[in-house]
Amino acid sequence: MSIETLIEQATIPPESGFVPSNPFDADSFDEAVMSTYARFPLALERGAGCRVWDTQGREYLDFVAGIATCTLGHAHPAMVEAVTRQISKLHHVSNLYYIPEQGELAQWLIQHSCADRVFFCNSGAEANEAAIKLARKYAHTVLDIEKPIIITANASFHGRTLATITATAQPKYQKYFDPLVPGFHYVPYNDINAVEEAISELDEGDYRVAAILIEPLQGEGGVRPGDVAYFQKLREICDETGILLIFDEVQVGMGRSGKLWGYEHLGVEPDIFTSAKGLGGGIPIGAMMSKKFCDVFQPGEHASTFGGNPFVCGVALSVCQTLERENLLQNVEARGEQLRSGLRAIAAKYPNYISEVRGWGLINGMELQADVALTAPEIVKAAIDRGLLLVPAGPKVVRFVPPLIITEKEVDMALQAVEQAIATITA
Template structure:
């Protein structure tokens, strides 16, 4: 049996896999088993932000794997301590908890918010307000927090205590505030929801309302964090900080890692034994993440993301003049969405035939999340293909 046949026979059929077997990656280029090349404008869904097989990351992983891979969180390890220091001192936060994925990081944030108020003697504060079309993960709690019914089918009963309201609607948030709410959980830019940025005034109003009501604000930056939007963290664009933030996708450039960051006050919700993980922050992935962080956090690197993001959006927007099918181009940095009035999946298929990997979400939206090292020439090549396909 070949790779496709083995996968279809032995792996759960939960993914609508595209009929390609990739065997090699370098920078923004992928090779399939037949030797065809593709320019990757998805980066493993905003994961490989430094591109595939980045030499410095590969070197770090090889050296760490030959030194110390895992000892469990019952002991101290230098890579985890160093990474926590980097993340904390570069953000609003005072504490970091490491997990293996974005869903686990969000699960930790949900648990922290509830336990924080329980320890403060307010056990009735258990509800979390999240947004329609949000996406927070596929564990039972994060699934319940997610504002998309299509991914909840068949999993009832869901976890109680989640309220979903329209995004960018401060009146809806005010209407659902009461003494049983412990947190507001939101993405600064909804990724899976259609690459929809928060309105600047809205996100500031959310912060002010949380302060007034004495509840926690959680930013899910699993997709938007680590330079994706031209800042180390997307909330920096708005000048607003949360009490808790979650990260994952780009942290270790392809190795599984998640993190939850929190202020010292919010962090008091956890104590010895209240939360744990076997693999979170293992020396191998923490070392890789340190190398990723050292590159992405450089001001010149982030400014380059801003410039390329502006260029990309300008080129895509220029297509609107001749293609009425394009309804909107939006996003920040190199997380960009193009809304069309047709089926986005067909465009994805045709782009693949022409050697470009993109993504369709919400039926009619093309999502672009290329490696942050993508070049202007590669952007121009994709835009030219889109121009021909939309015609």
């Protein structure tokens, strides 16, 4: 079944008089579900391709994609087939046994990256936790560091566990959750002098820098790409000192940047890197990948009950193979150029409100002027009214992360909706 057929079947025409069989009750939802999200007043119930529909039958163009997660959009035939096949065959067994689907997925990732080993888990935060643990063990057992320190960047985002919110150098994510996990130090992003100074200052007594954990492009931090010269110098420093270079590719990896991995934009290879989000196309999975030399885990030192089970690996493998088979990286590059060009044209019309458009492939940000009252959530809300779903990346950046199957026509539709939204707000 094609995406076009799926969209046709999912669409309910206005004249149908559609009424949900069970009308959505937001009050009942809020009574039962913890308020960990400030939700937009929208309840989505189905999707096809790059479109989703709410419980009232209204259609939206999805430029959120589960926050850079739905690689193949919604109800993609390859995923539907893989889910059906795998759930009918075997969905979960323990990692106490060999899992063929896990091995196949790991081999695909190794063949298509600089990695030699893969550990599977359930999310980006867990993948980053695994990377932190691996770096700490490597520091103790190989580098002979008594108190290892990991350097991370200001405005980064690495997850919501205690270790990863500590690694996340944004106080708003850390408030009320202290005491935080020791062993992290923050530096400005894209500032090599700050890294060199930190390494020099932190190497005292039992303390030494063991690893640098960094995003090739900062997602939650405002869609800020890394500087090539900065990352190449980081690689040189790590090669000279034995410090591990760890890349958080949770949001930017799996083709979203126009290349399979963000590090390919920077001309360097990490020692360890993480993936999640787009890896499973919306099915929860995370992966921590490393070079062979730093794979120091032994049985029992790290694990995940659900990580790498047959179901998630079978579906994730179908996502990987579809990405390759349908040459989606070429589409990502073309649609990304189209999107940035269109957004820059809009920015030129509203220079008093928009300061910059930046990004790679299909992860792009439109930054608003700091000295105007207009905020990213305001634009997101106005876009919803025009049938377009967007997501903020902080108070002043609107993020555009559609499925990688987005079409030229759909990008034009999104650009039109964005311009209309801004025109209405600024009128």
